[in-house]
Amino acid sequence: MAFNGEGAAIVIVEIEDLRKTYAGGFEALKGITLSIERGEILALLGPNGAGKTTLISTICGITMPGAGHVRVGGHDVVTNYRQARAMIGLVPQEINLEPFNKVIDTVTYTRGLFGKPRDPAKIEAILKQLSLWDKRNSRVMELSGGMKRRVLIAKALSHEPDVLFLDEPTAGVDVELRKDMWDIVAGLKAQGVTIILTTHYIEEAEAIADRVGVINGGELLLVEEKDALMARLGQKTLQVDLQEAVAAVPEALASYQLELVEGGAALRYTYDTRGESTGITRFLSDLSAAGLSLRDLQTQQSSLEDIFVGLVSEGAA
Amino acid sequence: MNWAAVWAMYYAEMTRFFRTIAQSFISPVISTSLYFVVFGAAIGSRIDQVEGVSYGAFIVPGLIMLSVMTQSLSNASFGIYFPKFIGTIYELLSAPVNFLEIVLGYVGAAATKALFIGVVILATAMLFVDVPIQHPGAMILFLVLTCLSFSLFGFIIGIWAGNFEQLQLIPLLVVTPLVFLGGSFYSISMLPPIWQKITLFNPVVYLISGFRWSFFGTADVPIGLSLLAIGGFTAVCLAAIWWIFKTGWRIRN
Numbered sequence: 001m002a003f004n005g006e007g008a009a010i011v012i013v014e015i016e017d018l019r020k021t022y023a024g025g026f027e028a029l030k031g032i033t034l035s036i037e038r039g040e041i042l043a044l045l046g047p048n049g050a051g052k053t054t055l056i057s058t059i060c061g062i063t064m065p066g067a068g069h070v071r072v073g074g075h076d077v078v079t080n081y082r083q084a085r086a087m088i089g090l091v092p093q094e095i096n097l098e099p100f101n102k103v104i105d106t107v108t109y110t111r112g113l114f115g116k117p118r119d120p121a122k123i124e125a126i127l128k129q130l131s132l133w134d135k136r137n138s139r140v141m142e143l144s145g146g147m148k149r150r151v152l153i154a155k156a157l158s159h160e161p162d163v164l165f166l167d168e169p170t171a172g173v174d175v176e177l178r179k180d181m182w183d184i185v186a187g188l189k190a191q192g193v194t195i196i197l198t199t200h201y202i203e204e205a206e207a208i209a210d211r212v213g214v215i216n217g218g219e220l221l222l223v224e225e226k227d228a229l230m231a232r233l234g235q236k237t238l239q240v241d242l243q244e245a246v247a248a249v250p251e252a253l254a255s256y257q258l259e260l261v262e263g264g265a266a267l268r269y270t271y272d273t274r275g276e277s278t279g280i281t282r283f284l285s286d287l288s289a290a291g292l293s294l295r296d297l298q299t300q301q302s303s304l305e306d307i308f309v310g311l312v313s314e315g316a317a
Numbered sequence: 318m319n320w321a322a323v324w325a326m327y328y329a330e331m332t333r334f335f336r337t338i339a340q341s342f343i344s345p346v347i348s349t350s351l352y353f354v355v356f357g358a359a360i361g362s363r364i365d366q367v368e369g370v371s372y373g374a375f376i377v378p379g380l381i382m383l384s385v386m387t388q389s390l391s392n393a394s395f396g397i398y399f400p401k402f403i404g405t406i407y408e409l410l411s412a413p414v415n416f417l418e419i420v421l422g423y424v425g426a427a428a429t430k431a432l433f434i435g436v437v438i439l440a441t442a443m444l445f446v447d448v449p450i451q452h453p454g455a456m457i458l459f460l461v462l463t464c465l466s467f468s469l470f471g472f473i474i475g476i477w478a479g480n481f482e483q484l485q486l487i488p489l490l491v492v493t494p495l496v497f498l499g500g501s502f503y504s505i506s507m508l509p510p511i512w513q514k515i516t517l518f519n520p521v522v523y524l525i526s527g528f529r530w531s532f533f534g535t536a537d538v539p540i541g542l543s544l545l546a547i548g549g550f551t552a553v554c555l556a557a558i559w560w561i562f563k564t565g566w567r568i569r570n
Contacts, residue, residue, distance in 0.1 A: 060411040064565045082319070082413040090411050096404030100336070105329075112325025113412045155408070 012038040012163055012194050018068035020054055028054040030218040041195045043209035045308055051218040052198040053093060056165045060090045072163060086114055089156035093167040095148045099141035103132055107154045114159035130154050146177040166197040170204060182208050202308060214311050221311045236301045238269045243293035252290040256283055322414045326422025330396055334430050345384055345434045349441045352380055356502060357445060367504050368535045373446040378529040379501030385435040386467045386496055390488045393427035393471030398478050410569060416562035427468040435460055456531035462547045463524055469554035476567050495521045505537045520546055
């Protein structure tokens with residue numbers, strides 16, 4: 001395990017070659033290896049059925065791992081499950097709550113279940129943090145969908161976990177509440193909680209994650225610092241449609257990174273928007289000097305979504 | 318041991334019970350009174366004594382056993398099936414608890430409820446007839462072990478059941494007939510010889526017989542055999558639950 005200068009472990013969750021095959025033969029996880037650092041927010045992006053929920057469920061003890069190891073805070077989730085699970089809080093994707101329970105009772109119950117002594121002051125602080133204190137004596141079934149999601153988070157936080165898993169926290173949630181949820185996550189990070197969230201929404205990963213992982217078909221296709229990913233997002237392309245198609249990129253334009261597309265009827269020029277100069281003016285004048293006439297121009301910016309779709313379709317191929 | 322978790326589960330289950338305390342209390346009192354009206358007064362008045370005990374008193378242990386067994390099964394099976402059904406089982410599976418703690422919490426609560434109902438029925442019966450209890454210690458032991466073992470069995474049914482129909486299947490089709498045919502309302506010595514032998518394959522006979530012995534000092538089968546039967550049943554159920562949590566059968570995909 002990696003340590004920082006003060007002796008505290010940097011890596012809090014270590015996943016090693018984790019595999020899971022369901023009884024029907026479906027291989028949900030095909031050897032995932034991943035290290036998650038203390039205090040970071042990791043967003044796991046992936047389409048439906050990619051293995052995100054299976055990964056979280058296996059770490060948290062809801063499904064049995066087929067092969068491989070997971071350690072949380074250095075504790076193996078199978079052999080030292082008590083210590084490992086005590087460090088984890090889980091917010092499931094579905095709103096799984098007992099409808100007749102009062103908010104305060106269900107949150108208190110979870111704290112007890114995770115072996116922590118009763119602490120009404122702590123429960124009060126959590127409920128206040130999630131704006132649930134006024135609703136503490138309401139029954140779960142009387143709450144709105146957004147409130148129920150907050151109750152799930154309150155339950156997951158009730159035993160003061162070091163690592164919080166949020167499985168699709170904003171699925172089916174309106175824009176305002178989504179923003180609220182992001183604020184809550186940011187607040188938890190400030191308290192030092194490590195957060196792993198799965199999401200369909202790329203803008204969610206962009207907004208709150210420190211690192212982004214892309215998972216598809218049970219494989220982790222990429223894990224990268226969000227900023228490094230964003231640098232790749234800075235790439236832009238300019239497509240020049242020509243009056244007459246060419247067989248090859250003209251010699252005079254060889255110094256540019258050009259791609260011949262649409263059967264020679266267009267040239268694609270890639271440039272970095274964050275650079276001092278994009279080179280567009282010089283490129284267009286050289287294009288004209290080379291005797292090529294333009295019919296049309298179009299620019300396109302790659303997004304995290306493009307990278308994501310590209311990776312997912314490569315993985316599927 | 319994670320005692321905080323055991324208490325949290327036990328308390329949550331008992332809270333559900335106390336939310337509906339009126340019906341939990343009234344329903345066994347009414348059904349017991351009905352049994353006394355039908356079996357005790359209407360039919361019992363035409364039956365002399367059974368093994369030296371008035372028929373009204375004779376059926377009390379069987380009546381308690383009938384309710385305690387069915388209540389244990391339904392409380393425990395519903396107790397664990399409900400979180401499976403509404404999805405809150407995720408919390409139990411991801412908590413730092415082992416199978417014994419879950420059993421103590423859930424099965425303990427189911428057995429407590431059944432025990433409460435057993436005591437209510439005994440108290441109601443005592444309003445109608447004079448019920449001697451010759452071996453009070455053995456009576457309590459049998460009652461507690463029956464509540465516990467049938468709650469364990471109910472817990473297994475709750476984990477196995479995939480829907481509400483399956484939840485009712487074994488209690489209705491297997492356990493209730495076995496209890497009725499296990500000598501709840503008669504002594505097996507009243508049966509024709511061939512049926513007396515067949516009845517001995519019914520495990521419930523041993524429980525009812527032992528329980529009745531603790532009241533009247535007479536039994537259909539030796540008391541040691543009764544204790545062995547209930548002890549064995551408890552051990553088998555515990556082993557099955559240990560295996561369920563070890564393998565994740567029906568709960569951990």
